Amino acid sequence: MSAPVEEEYEALLQFMYMAPIGLVQTLADGEITMVNPLCAQLLMPLSPDGQLSNLFVALEAVMPDLRQRVQDFPDGHGTVCDALQVPIASGHAGRRQSQVLSLTLLKLDAERLMAVISDVTQSVRRDRELRQSQAWINTLAIGLTDYALVSLDPRGCIQDWNPSIERITGFSAEQVSGRSLSMFYPGDAISEQRVLDRLHEADRTGWSLDEGWCMRADGSRYWGSCLIAPLHDRDECSTQDEHAYSLIIRDVSDRREAAEALLKAVSCDHLTGLYNRRAFFEAAELEMQRWARFPRPMSLVMIDADHFKRINDQYGHAAGDAVLRHLAAGMSATFRAMDVLARLGGEEFVVLLPDTTLEGAEAVARRFCQLIAGQSVEVGDQAIRYTVSAGIATMDEDVANIDALMQRADEALYAAKAGGRNRVERWQPESHPAIAR
Amino acid sequence: MNTEQTVAFSEARMLEFLESASDEDLDRLDFGVIGIDAGTNVKRYNRFESAAAGLSKDRVIGYALFTVVAPCMNNFMVAQRFEDAQEQGSALDDTIDYVLTLRMRPVKVKLRLLAAPDRALRYVLVQRQT
Structure with a gap:
């Protein structure tokens, strides 16, 4: 036999309390009629008035155009936005954290809206790392172009000469020895501090990869994929002075348009x-x-x-x-x-x-x-x-x-x-x- | 009604009262009381809070406050305050305006967060704002 209605209602209520995703229902003007705890947990730190009476107001600072989007939505019902990623900052002043919320907003009918909100900070971060690794694997898999292999000292300066450097970049042994890797980039693209940042990122994550314009000895530009990987053991307690890195530069100019178009679509x-x-x-x-x-x-x-x-x-x-x-x-x-x-x-x-x-x-x-x-x-x-x-x-x-x-x-x-x-x-x-x- | 049993939400020596109060004492209060242990599991839950949230005691006692009972408090405004006090071994008595989602309705409340290094239980008190 089924449990009494009250008991089922209570179980259902608790199911909604515990749901690890934010759910909220509002009137057409954003006034909140129903909201579950996780949604309140995510929205309260954003709410400018310390209240939770209106969804548009609560998201005002991070999504100022939400109300407009809803008003501009032409259909009687449907998805106004789907898993839209909204960057936010939360936490006490002094140790704020960046978070990314995902917002899906449905128009149920002329009077009602329903939103699903979740914290996707971790998955966004993982996606980004995955995208980077995939980009590099793609380069290895499809790139038939040559590559230059360079070894770097702890300051990002070129240690050893290798003929592949000249094949790709046109620089000779005398030109590169002891110089910073920034010489492979156009003048305003990378600072000395950024070079150290990239070495540090390679220490921390095992590599540092970027794709962008590089410059040859004759001043001509090419689209390069540059990987920096530590040569020292990550777990070893070696001092900074003992660090060494390898830099691999590939000319991937034939992929530039595709890479740029993809980057543009996501980021621009x-x-x-x-x-x-x-x-x-x-x-x-x-x-x-x-x-x-x-x-x-x-x-x-x-x-x-x-x-x-x-x-x-x-x-x-x-x-x-x-x-x-x-x-x-x-x-x-x-x-x-x-x-x-x-x-x-x-x-x-x-x-x-x-x-x-x-x-x-x-x-x-x-x-x-x-x-x-x-x-x-x-x-x-x-x-x-x-x-x-x-x-x-x-x-x-x-x-x-x-x-x-x-x-x-x-x-x-x-x-x-x-x-x-x-x-x-x-x-x-x-x-x-x-x-x- | 026994008036000397009624303790105000803003009572200064609240922790002492809560510690010595029986479950019946807590049930007579006109605000919600949630007591949690060092692992944030709910140990005490009074009648007022039970009625407001629509959850009976046996669904709540022994479960994790910030996961099962009130996930809405699991942010820097509430949970973080308890964590900080615990980490620093300091006392906590903060009253903040908050919104709870009692039976999925947004309800304006005042939360009073209480903890002291020498007390086993920490408390969240909930008073509805009208």
Whole structure:
């Protein structure tokens, strides 16, 4: 015989309490009608008002366009978004962690929405590592091209000569001996500090792999896949001075288009081609880890197109898009290849500059500001002129994470806007409490 | 009703009271009481909390609080506070605004988190906010 209804109800209730996935049902305006504990566990740290009455409000900071997406969803019912990955930061100030939430949102009918939310931080990390290993295995499997094998000392400088180096890179023995591996890259693509970061990553994970533009002795570029692997035993308590590495460079130029297209599809903003929000946080997280291991100058620039709404209203959205593309192209031309350039959303852009002081970041941001102010965008027969404002902040030990750094740059950007736009401002510690000017 | 048995949610010497209170004493309270041991397993669970959550005691006593009973508290706002106090061997008495999902409805509550190095049990007290 079946158990009494009350008992079954209680068992069902507990099933929902224990479900290791977040479930929430809301009205069309996001008002939460039912929510299970795991969902509350994930959402409460994000909630700006300490409440859990509205899903859109709770996710406002990390998914500002969710309400709009729901409103724009054309059908009476269906999937508004499917396993969308949302990067967030949670935890106490001082030891915040980056997490990735997965959000699936269903429109049940005109009145009701249902969302499934889960923490996919670990699986995203595993996926990324898997992607990297697969990329490398692919290169081995399909690449018929030659490779250069180089041995490196603990500082990333070339130890031994090997004829394969000349075959691939065109450099001779005298040219490479004792020089840093950065010589195989275009000038602004890798800093000496980044070389050490990569050696450290190889120590930690067993290898460090990247794919990108490399440079031959004659200055010509090729698309290279570069693997650094430690030669010393990882478990051995050898000192840093005894470390040695091998660097394998493969010319995979024939795969460049495919690799770039794949990278673009996952990481890039469709309009501007810069990194999207997700890719930015992924890259920024890596830079923050590097900073935490070895603090060195690192700065961030927030950029916003001035009076962008006015441009949209006056010239139309197509013109607005052209302005954003122009702005992004200007950024690519001004900042270095090693900087992380991204469009956060709307007319808001960000640049993370590794190995760059506040002064350095300010100088390049001013240059960018002047570049934009001095140009116009041709749309049809219109020549649109616009300006940008920028806010700058730099890393120090009081900055707990990328969010906090962005917050400072945002405050500086606000000051630049308040000061009349078309200008660059630094974050000022003393102005911090007086943000509501 | 026996008024001297009624202890306020904000009672200063709450841990002492809870330690000496019988299960019946706890059941007379007008707020929820969850007592957990060092391994975060639920040891005490009063009538108010049982009724609010819709779970009877035998489904809860002996089970892990942050996994089986209240996964919604398993974040830095609640669970982390207990972990920190345990790690540092310090006392904890924090009251925070929170939202529980009692019977899947979001309910605004005040949580009072209590722990002391010399006490075997740690407590989460739950008061509904109106």
